[in-house]
Amino acid sequence: MSRTALIACHTCDTLVRKLPLGGNTQARCPRCNELLYRAGGSPLDRVCAYTVAALITFVIAQGFPILEMNVNGMHVQTTLLGAVQAMWNQGMGIVATMVFCATLLFPFTEMAALLYVMLPLRAGRIPRGFGTVLRAIGLVRPWGMIEVFMLGILVTIVKMVSLAQVVPEAALFAFAALTLMLTVVVMFDPRALWDLADELRGANRAGDDPARTTTAAREGMASCQVCGLVQTLADGRHAVPAHCARCGSTLRLRFPNSLARTWAFLLAAMILYIPANLLPMMRTSSIVGSQSDTIMSGVVYFWVSGDWPLAVVVFVASILVPMLKLGVLLILVITAQRRSSWRPMQRTTLYRVVEHIGRWSMLDIFVVTLTVVLVQFRSLAVITAGPGALAFGSVVILTMLASLQFDPRLIWDPVETSGKHHE
Ligand SMILES: [Zn+2]
Ligand SMILES: [Zn+2]
Structure with missing residues (x-):
């Protein structure tokens, strides 16, 4: 990969030329020190493997009980879905929905969507609905909270041990493993997939070199919020809503x-x-x-x-x-x-x-x-x-x-x- 592209820092809008990095290094923004991108030889294989493993662990974590409580010969145990249902039955439908989305729906959507785009890309083709699926990943990503839920389980155990005998069940260990795997998956920036798709299509999206430290907006350019491609707006600052040349999403200088x-x-x-x-x-x-x-x-x-x-x-x-x-x-x-x-x-x-x-x-x-x-x-x-x-x-x-x-x-x-x- 010899092609270099222009990127705009998503925190301060500074234009930076994307250069290939070696080893285990990172590129940071010269103005605000934001992490721009990481080096990685073939991260796709590794991220794919971790995502498949995480998805299997996810099924185990959801299918088995997390904890069991024993008091005077009485036993109560629950799965995550059982806990959500109990919350729902107590008339706390909105809270139940929040927990369901943060621990079940969104993490599952992210993993399934990542595999849907990464597996065909590895095989050298671009799957149908590539852009839509990547946009969906960006939407659900901030709301998946498996690691917070894991801490919640630990706090619950500590809270309960003074009241009853608490027995950890299979899903507890599955959630712990899942937390570790997802930290690797989340380190991966799905925007790198756009560059891969460009390579497959043979498109060259290198921009002009900025002569000095400047921002995309000052050069009449905007960076796409979805795929990160930096492009010139038709009539500069006051352009009517334009669309990204690569992913088709609405192009804006700043969030509206x-x-x-x-x-x-x-x-x-x-x-x-x-x-x-x-x-x-x-x-x-x-x-x-x-x-x-x-x-x-x-x-x-x-x-x-x-x-x-x-x-x-x-x-x-x-x-x-x-x-x-x-x-x-x-x-x-x-x-x-x-x-x-x-x-x-x-x-x-x-x-x-x-x-x-x-x-x-x-x-x-x-x-x-x-x-x-x-x-x-x-x-x-x-x-x-x-x-x-x-x-x-x-x-x-x-x-x-x-x-x-x-x-x-x-x-x-x-x-x-x-x-x-x-x-
Ligand atoms: Zn910056
Ligand atoms: Zn785009």
Whole structure:
């Protein structure tokens, strides 16, 4: 592969020529230090093998029970689907749907879609609906949360061992293996598949060399949000919605109405954050009486009962991370709106942090889902989900939507490309 192509950093829009890399190196953006692409001899075979293995492990993880609880000779065990169904039967349909999508539907869609495009590409042909399937992968990828669910299982075990005998079942180990395999699969950028398809078609998409450090927008170019191809817009900045020459998706300089949409999701999340913290996540009814637990009272309970590592994990995932996310998004959207050129590097770092840690707040939702299906001992204690779970789950989804709608290039647009920010 001798052909080199032009790429635009998706965080700051800087134009960079894509050069072949050797060994195990990575290319980073000269302006904002974003990871642009990784080297890899023939990653396709490796990613294919991992995806096939992950898909088989996924079937095992879904087909077998995860945990079994034993109390006084009574046994309760559950599969993931069983837990989702229990949540549904308690009238928490929306929460059940969130868990179903994050742990079943989206991870499965991503793996199946990857195999659908990668297996024919390996054999040297482009499958039907190539572009549509790749676009689907981009859509579902941020929402698959197997690794968060795995942590949820571990937290549930630690929580339960003081109440009952907890027996790990086959699916627990399958989920652990699946988490490891998916980290390899997710490292793979599906945009590389567009380049492979181009090679098969014999298309040469090399662009002109930028003479100086500049952004795609300043050169009248836009990078396709789906396939990453950098192309010149017909009449520059004010072009009517154009379409990508490679994948056909709508070509835009920046996300449309990025700030307005980010604001909408952010405000909705801030409002729901209040009931999420005040309403009970879980209700426990036992012979001694009934008790409601909010997120905070759950953390306090772990702390006073001596499970302080668990208290810290739940505190960070359920209280600190959502608060941090709301605060950081607020700073990002206000500074971008005022076209501030204040510390773009630090603001970009904040954006990356928010993008990566947001998903971990789903932890508490997964713990509640597993708890309500496992603690069903009619003579001793029954735990049901409370309305706080719905509010809290909505906050997590809304903040993730807000950060997906925010265009990080708006941080860099007011900043001059003078070379001041090199290195
Ligand atoms: Zn950059
Ligand atoms: Zn495209």
